[in-house]
Amino acid sequence: MSHHHTPDFQTALDVGRPPNIKKLFPHSKALIVSGKYIDQAMLEKGRCMTIAANGRNAFVIRGALAAAQQANAAIIIEIARSEGGTNAYCAVNLWNIARQTDAFMNELGITIPVAIHGDHFGIKTPADIEPGKTEITSLFDAGITSIAIDASHMPDDQNLLANLELASFVPNWAGLETEVGEIKGKLGLSTAREALFLIQGLNAHGIFPDWIALNNGTTHGIEQSDAGIDVALTAQIHEALAPYKVSGAQHGTSGNSSDRLRQIAEQTRTTKANVATALQMISWGVQVNDYGNAILDGNGDFIKEPDKGVDEAIWQQMLTYAKEHGLTGGNFKKLNAPFENRFLAQPKEIRDRMANGVQAFVYTLLTDVFNASDTADIVLSHILETRSHDPGVKSETIESIEEWTEEKIRKNAATISSNKGPEGDFDD
Known part of the structure; x- marks a missing residue:
């Protein structure tokens, strides 16, 4: 249903959109808001999370938006720095995704x-860190309303210090995610001690992240693990963090069954679930299972469904390109940038079915798995209550800043035994 002409919706557009969005899109009827509003609406509904859909192509963004409208759910559209940064492998990037x-x-x-x-x-x-300051500023200039500072590849003290140094380049009103533990499957799982160190150190300095991402057994991309997300570990860490009122951000959801994702929504404080690979594959018309993982044929190849996704001739071009460039499995993601314009050049019915496939999958996730239906109304009422683009923070300063000087941070970090797991490319 359309709210476009209601006085409440018009008020929400006037008061709820952040200053960068109003400046970029002065005549827009799109209610683009701070990530803080999305998180707080999920918490108010309870036992629910929403999709953060990685818009690797235009059709994923269109499909996810249509699904959210259908479910009356508030959602997040995102792109990771690896996907859409200065070294992007997608045509959608940090500077054009808002537009x-x-x-x-x-x-x-x-x-x-x-x-x-x-x-x-x-x-x-x-x-x-230093070049990051300019780049973070530039992507807020381009319409981002929420960001994940991910320094989890570094030791705990450096992770915290990097977050402290970069936080002042993120507007106060914007959504903020921080991360502990890299996303790399069963190896190097996060501990409550590491998560507390990061969140307490930020708290002492008046920084209250909306979300924390953990390595809680996720795999990224198209690997499938019977173990998947460790729900009990996640709940335990979230419980330890409860005084700081930080929500969970779940990465790597493509590798988990609906039942496990339902458990994450019901049993933990997770409000944001990232989905990237599954949406890309579905938009292309590649067959996926309930996990959102591509189903492989006897030769280990992807199975393209003839009546779904991209045109058959384009799919053959994609396979040829992949073969010529040595791209297999998860590295099919590198096809995004070279093929975006070819996707856009297809007949309308093909473009529509690419977006429609994504819409059907995301709608089921939002309504049947994540429990996010009708969270749009909660955001709308929050905006009308606050009459602001900034809903404020959930937490308050509990820790003492004297205990979290650079010197003490380095000293205390040395006593944390953390296993960061193996080296590797675990970016998305």
């Missing part, structure tokens, strides 16, 4: 609230 989302929302009459999230803004070494 594309805003345009599609206006075109499709989407009235549910949407946050635009820059995911996994990776800081791999201390040398990345």
